[in-house]
Amino acid sequence: VSILNIKTDGNHDFIGEFTTSYRELSRGQSQFNVYEVVNPKKKGKKKKYTNSGTVTLLSFLVETEVSFLDYIKGGTQINFTVAIDFTASNGNPAQPTSLHYMNPYQLNAYGMALKAVGEIVQDYDSDKMFPALGFGAKLPPDGRISHEFALNGNPQNPYCDGIEGVMEAYYRSLKSVQLYGPTNFAPVINHVARYASSVKDGSQYFVLLIVTDGVISDMAQTKESIVNASKLPMSIIIVGVGPAEFDAMVELDGDDVRVSSRGKYAERDIVQFVPFRDYIDRSGNHILSMARLAKDVLAEIPEQFLSYMRAHGIKPSPAPPPYTPPTHVLQTQI
Structure with a gap:
């Protein structure tokens, strides 16, 4: 994930980046979802550089795309x-x-x-x-x-x-x-x-x-x-x-x-x-x-x-279950 300093003139500054996964994010707000934001260029040039800050996950929501x-x-x-x-x-x-x-x-x-x-x-x-x-x-x-x-x-x-x-x-x-x-x-x-x-x-x-x-x-x-x-x-x-x-x-x-x-x-x-x-x-x-x-x-x-x-925030209703024809028990006489 890249972090930018957004500017109105379009010349945005790159602050740094971090890596995560869906599995990590799905844990929600926790100690596992605090990330160091690192700028690779600064890390290579400055010996004392550790990070450009941290990102903390406050909430996580998954929305299903409906058709x-x-x-x-x-x-x-x-x-x-x-x-x-x-x-x-x-x-x-x-x-x-x-x-x-x-x-x-x-x-x-x-x-x-x-x-x-x-x-x-x-x-x-x-x-x-x-x-x-x-x-x-x-x-x-x-x-x-x-x-x-x-x-x-x-x-x-x-x-x-x-x-x-x-x-x-x-x-x-x-x-x-x-x-x-x-x-x-x-x-x-x-x-x-x-x-x-x-x-x-x-x-x-x-x-x-x-x-x-x-x-x-x-x-x-x-x-x-x-x-x-x-x-x-x-x-x-x-x-x-x-x-x-x-x-x-x-x-x-x-x-x-x-x-x-x-x-x-x-x-x-x-x-x-x-x-x-x-x-x-x-x-x-x-x-x-x-x-x-x-x-x-x-x-x-x-x-x-x-x-x-x-x-209008209207979600589709669940589709009715597929029709299954009734099963007829075949009776045989001996």
């Missing part, structure tokens, strides 16, 4: 919510140029992104029942604009069965709502945040998946929502579809500069942005491109999850 999977094995539930952009900037669904084009023969841009990303994330959701929301559309029968409507038409129970259920509800909604605007992210972020704020004990963690063309109208409000959500057990994945530049989405991602609002910075980085077009494999190797997509979509979730648990 994302330790929490999952211990029963923490991951809850995914899907939110889809129904704004007019996506183009008229009746036109082939629209990202929401209702093509009877193949999936549109949103459908491809939903299926690809949804099939990746649904394995992390314990019950595979997804609340699915839309934003930026006029709803029947009165044409009111909504920024957090249930895709299945049931606001009291917006859950869809698996990603296939989300896809069905999405295509049904396309036939009944009118694409409109503006593109507001804050309402769906706040929607999930309300649930996340009620479960802070580590038993649940919430992930919001937003699929969008990247045009955003409420940047200031969205940043404020992200800053507030950074205190909660929550992450946000934004999947960008279409040819936009996505500068605003990159800014929300916060990898280079942490998102801030009204002078307050997000406590954690909770946003991951991926442009879907980067994963459409032109060579036809669909499996390879989806593997890359899976890696990048989920790349930051485990660390974001762990950063929340660490910040």
